[in-house]
Amino acid sequence: MTISEIVDPGSIVADPVIEVRGLTKTFRRHKTIVEAVAGIDLTVRRGELVALLGPNGAGKSTTLRMLTTLLQPTAGTALLAGRSVVDEPDEVRRRIGYVGQGNGAGHNQRVREELIMQGRCYGLSKIESVTRAVELVDALDLGELVDRRVGTLSGGQRRRLDIALGIVHRPEIIFLDEPTTGMDPQSRANLWDHIGRLREQTGATIILTTHYLDEADAMAERVVVIDHGTVIADDSATALKANLAGDRIALTVEQDTAAIALADLAGDNPAVDAVVRRGATVTLRVTRSRQLLAELITLAAHQGITVTAAEATHPTLDDVFLGLTGRSLRESATAA
Ligand SMILES: Nc1ncnc2c1ncn2[C@@H]1O[C@H](COP(=O)(O)OP(=O)(O)OP(=O)(O)O)[C@@H](O)[C@H]1O
Numbered sequence: 001m002t003i004s005e006i007v008d009p010g011s012i013v014a015d016p017v018i019e020v021r022g023l024t025k026t027f028r029r030h031k032t033i034v035e036a037v038a039g040i041d042l043t044v045r046r047g048e049l050v051a052l053l054g055p056n057g058a059g060k061s062t063t064l065r066m067l068t069t070l071l072q073p074t075a076g077t078a079l080l081a082g083r084s085v086v087d088e089p090d091e092v093r094r095r096i097g098y099v100g101q102g103n104g105a106g107h108n109q110r111v112r113e114e115l116i117m118q119g120r121c122y123g124l125s126k127i128e129s130v131t132r133a134v135e136l137v138d139a140l141d142l143g144e145l146v147d148r149r150v151g152t153l154s155g156g157q158r159r160r161l162d163i164a165l166g167i168v169h170r171p172e173i174i175f176l177d178e179p180t181t182g183m184d185p186q187s188r189a190n191l192w193d194h195i196g197r198l199r200e201q202t203g204a205t206i207i208l209t210t211h212y213l214d215e216a217d218a219m220a221e222r223v224v225v226i227d228h229g230t231v232i233a234d235d236s237a238t239a240l241k242a243n244l245a246g247d248r249i250a251l252t253v254e255q256d257t258a259a260i261a262l263a264d265l266a267g268d269n270p271a272v273d274a275v276v277r278r279g280a281t282v283t284l285r286v287t288r289s290r291q292l293l294a295e296l297i298t299l300a301a302h303q304g305i306t307v308t309a310a311e312a313t314h315p316t317l318d319d320v321f322l323g324l325t326g327r328s329l330r331e332s333a334t335a336a
Helices: 060-067 089-095 109-120 126-139 155-166 183-200 213-219 237-245 256-267 289-302 317-325 330-333
Strands: 016-028 032-045 047-054 076-078 097-098 172-176 205-209 222-225 230-237 245-251 271-279 281-286 307-313
Touching: 016 060, 016 097, 016 205, 016 213, 032 060, 032 222, 032 230, 047 060, 047 213, 060 076, 060 172, 060 205, 089 097, 097 230, 109 126, 109 155, 126 155, 126 183, 155 172, 155 183, 183 205, 183 213, 213 230, 213 237, 213 317, 222 237, 230 237, 230 317, 237 317, 245 256, 245 289, 256 271, 256 281, 256 289, 281 289, 289 307, 317 330
Parallel strands: 047 205, 047 222, 097 172, 172 205
Antiparallel strands: 016 032, 016 076, 222 230, 245 281, 245 307, 271 281
């Protein structure tokens, strides 16, 4: 037996900082067993920014809570920076920062005091806490807010403070549970700037959950789609969209009969994965829309078919989810 038969080289991840195998959590609700997380495998490289995406109830928060030692797994293993969440929870906690959906800071405290107090809670000396608070105020742009009481901050400002509080102890791995939920688009973009900067400055690995597809698409270099407690897709947003959804081309002609002929013509093209005709419009799922659009219009013209309208669209992560599950992530998220 050769080495390549024993170990799949593609499965080896350089410098893994999170290694999760068969992670499972079941809850007992009344007399039924709820399998919130049903055997998740996940390996994350140092410095990666990973978005966990999935509809309500998919198991994202439960996964995060197990990885942050807040919840004991029913089965499976999870190593964070080489330490087991089950056997060495204190060691894990020293190396991670967790910013949950609720916020823990006292409303009457001032921002500066809150940051200094958090440093003290993590065992920093008074001077170290003050120095660290100054660094965090700078990193998360809290300068104008230091003398404000926490209760008076806006949602976006509060989230920035929550993140600062969660990273006082310079964690290697930062978990953010829905950091931008409920924020307006401008505040979301601003928070993302801060998350990006934080990552550049500290080299920390960041794992976050989000409901916002556009956000995961634009910001995360890796998207892990979770549904019913399992990972159903795991790749860069670009690769997920290219491999699982494909671009879409819609071609409209003058008559239904011409559309039928066009659908046949397009169906013969190897770059076309799926063809749907509705009336005089033919919609195609394709692997490379840019060249194909012109090619198909020319081919149609040679057959005497005039294309009157043409549109090429790139898929969204929702198309990926739809392709994988037959459901829209958007609808699933709002329905649950
Ligand atoms: N303590 C609990 N007891 C019973 N069931 C639970 C408990 N916590 C979570 N669940 C169930 O486990 C499943 C996964 O929940 P989880 O909160 O992890 O999902 P999620 O993907 O984070 O959802 P959301 O996006 O709404 O936060 C859901 O069916 C939820 O109702």
